[in-house]
Amino acid sequence: MLAYKDYEKAVFDWLYSKYKATGFTFSIRRKISKGAEGDYFTGTENSNYFGTTFWFIPVGYPGSNGELIQLNFTYSKDRSPYVYYFEFIQTSAPDDLQNKAALKLIENLLPILEAKFGLISTIKPGAKIFNYKLKPIKASYDTVEEMFRDIDSQLNTLLPLVDENIKMxxxxxxxxxxxxxxKENFEVLIQKGFDRIKKYKNEQTSHITPDPVNQMKPRSSKSLPLNLILFGPPGTGKTYKLKRDYFEQFTVKQSAQTREQFLADFVSNxxxxxxxxxxxxxxGKAKVQDIYEHELVRSKASISSSKTVRATLWGQLQSHTVRSNEFVNTKERSEPLYFEKDGDSYWSISHPDLQEKYPEAQELYEQYKNYQVSPDKEIKNYEFITFHQSFSYEDFIEGIKPAIEEDSEGSLRFRIQDGVFKRIAERARRDPENxxxxxxxxxxxxxxxxxxxELITLIEDSKRAGQAEALEVTLPYSKEKFSVPANLHLIGTMNTADRSVEALDTALRRRFTFEEMLPNPDINELDYTIYGYSASEVLKTINLRIEKLLDREHCIGHAYFIGKDESSIISSFYKNIIPLLQEYFFGDYGKIGLVLGKGFVRLKHNEQALFADFPYDYVEDLAAKPVYEIIQNTEESFAYALAALMNND
Known part of the structure; x- marks a missing residue:
């Protein structure tokens, strides 16, 4: 069983994800007592419970916590299973109209709820407190996810019943x-709660003595700039740093993912x-309203741009109905066709057609139905892409793309498809806690x-959603309003020696923090010798010469020397270092020779007549021009070449 604080946080995350998905509201702790500054709900660890409500119904009597109807969660340090119950509680002797009406409400509800759910406690005659508890679907649960599903099931019945009786x-x-x-009161309440808990955590952290070991670790995502570019020469470990230092900071355990977040990720593509x-x-068989209320449809609706979900459902059902169905008159159909409709407007699936035209459906269904939280499984809250010269706005934000399927008449359909940035932005927007x-x-x-x-301005820290100067734009294809969430980091790498591309756009450059990564010959991984020479000194020597001939942005990185032996270092020279120098010096092998020495570059001798017999001015000068070539060293000759590079031949 989860510890009390983790249990309470799991319940809060579940309820808050319902709010983000559907606008569902609930209460959090308002009155703060000593020791409860970081709590989300009423109740304490010492009282072995915590609870929330979904209505604003003020009541007051000695010993009351101010709630008439409450969803409670029990807790025990002996790690007993998870238990919940709905409780209805009020004084039996109210002294004002508000409290009398509240008592009347739960009295009216008692026989209805007892018939639908059953009770786990009875009302004692003559008791000062009128109190009863609904019977949960199961007595206890091994996982909170299973418990949450059953609470949802009871809430679907309980909420409209209570609302109806309130009117009466x-x-x-x-x-x-x-x-x-x-929703308005909830947003005020929740913001105050967030501020209180954040202040409490900051106060707790301020009393912790800094750990000198942890101070040497890579900075956390909290201290990372929102927009960061790692730049430097090739081989300095920019991409490696992303994977080593940053990927883990944006990876969470599946146990931290609520079912609502799982569903949103599942349906997003x-x-x-x-x-x-x-x-x-x-x-199995359902009307459109039943389909509309399904959790997958509701989750899709919460992240979809469709403003008329029921109309979308009708249109999709009819477009993919088998042509032989007599109750659908739509002429235009789109493959795959396997939906069926009967005379009572119930929809179903033609399973033979489904198996033939969309066999992957069963695998997806099993993935959905068999979802279980695994504390060892990781959820990646990031995307990794590489820019290239054909990468476009349509790939990054959104664009019009051809649909995968064609209809029976052969006409190609198109749809607006989200790009990688918009997809990760929407995930971040739905999960502001991470x-x-x-x-x-x-x-x-x-x-x-x-x-x-147009996102060039929106990625600024102060222009992001929720900030004082927040901005949003209307996207050109979908016409949706779009802003960049404040919990989304943009982290790039840039090779300063790449002369095949233009410098970064000035406007974009101003919106990023730049962190330079230079060759580091002093790292421990270079503390070894190559044919008697220090790997660190070889790197220093090469880069000193490159800086003289070009600049430091064209130095070579330490990565080309890491983990090499006397065999693999030869491959590194001929497959990495020399090709880089050839690009740097535009094929000027003389300058390559100045960097690597005569063990790697030599003058080609050609005693025969070089040019054809043809009258041309200065042909003698051309014939005298030196021509160089790269020496292909073996393991036996590489030691001499390295000695020449280090001027020790």
Missing amino acids: VKAAYPNFKAERIS LTWWQIITLALLEL KYALFIDEINRGNVSAIFG
Whole structure:
């Protein structure tokens, strides 16, 4: 069983994910007592429970916590299974109209709820407190995920019942204050809660003595700039640093992912007809309203740009209905065709057609149904891409792409498809509690002005969603409003020696923090010898000469010397270092010789007549021009070549 704080946080994350997905509201702790500054809900660890409510119904009597109806979670240090229950509690002797109306409400609900759910406690005659608890679907649970699913099931029945009875009581008590917690009040309440908990955590952290070992570790995502570019010559470990230092900071255990987050990620890359297929595989036979209420459809709706989800469902069902169906008159159909409709407007799937035209559906369905939280499985809250000269705005933000399937008449369909940046931004927006990142390797190899487009301003720290100067734009294809969430990091790498691309756009450069990564000959991995010479000194010697002939941006990185022996270092010279120098010096082998020495470059001798017999001025000068070639050394001759490089031949 989770520890108390982790248990409480898991419940909060589940409820908050429901709010982000559907606007579902709930209460968090308002009154703060000593020791409860970091708590999300009423109740304490010492009281062995915590709870929340979904209505604003003020009640007051000695010993009351101010809630009439509450969802409670029990906790025990002996690691007992997870248990929940809905509790209805009020004084039996109210002394004002508000409390009398509240008592009347839960009295009216008692027989209805007892018939639907059953009770786990009875009301004692003459008791000062009128109190009963609903029977949960199961007595206890091994996982919170299973418990959350059953609570959702009861809530689907309980919420409308309570709301309906509130209206009935208000007819008799017009001034009765009772309503679902509004979105406006919830947002105020939740922000105050976030501020309180953040302040409490900061105060707790401020008393911790800094650990000198941890101070040497890579900075955390909290201290990372939102926009960062690692730049330097080739071979200095820029991409390696991304993988070693940063990937882990944006990776969470699956146990930290709520079911709502799993569903949102699951449906994000599925089309509407695929979502409907999975819903019908579970429902078997259903009307459009039943399909609309399925959790996969609701999750898709929460992240979709569709403003008319029911109309979308109708359109997709009819477009993918088998042509022989007499109850669908739509002429235009799109493959795959396997939906069926009967005379009572119930929809189902033709399984033979499904197996033939979309066999992958069953595998997707099993993945959805068999989802279980694994504490060892990792969730990557990042994407990794490489820019290149054909990478476009349509790949990065959104664009019009051809649909995969063609209809029976052979006409190609098109749809608006989100790019990698928009997809990761939407994931970050749905999960503001966690940090996300987009890693862009070789960022200067793309046309960054064209790729980023109007987002050039939106990525600034102060212009991001939720900030004082927040901005949003209307995207050109989907016409959606779009802003960049404040929990999304952009981290790129840039090779300063790459002369095949333009310098970074000035406007983009101003919006990034730059961290230079230079060759480091003093790292421990270079503390070895190559044919009697220090690997570190060989690197220093080569780079000193390159700096003299070019500049430090064209030095070679330490990566070309890491983990080499007397055999592999030869391959590194001929497959990495020499090709780089050939590019640096535009084929001027004389300068390559100045860097590597006569053991790697030699003058070619040709005593025969070189040119054809043809009258041309200065032919003698051309014939006298020195021509060089790279010497292909073996292991036996490489030692001499290295000695020549180090001027010790």
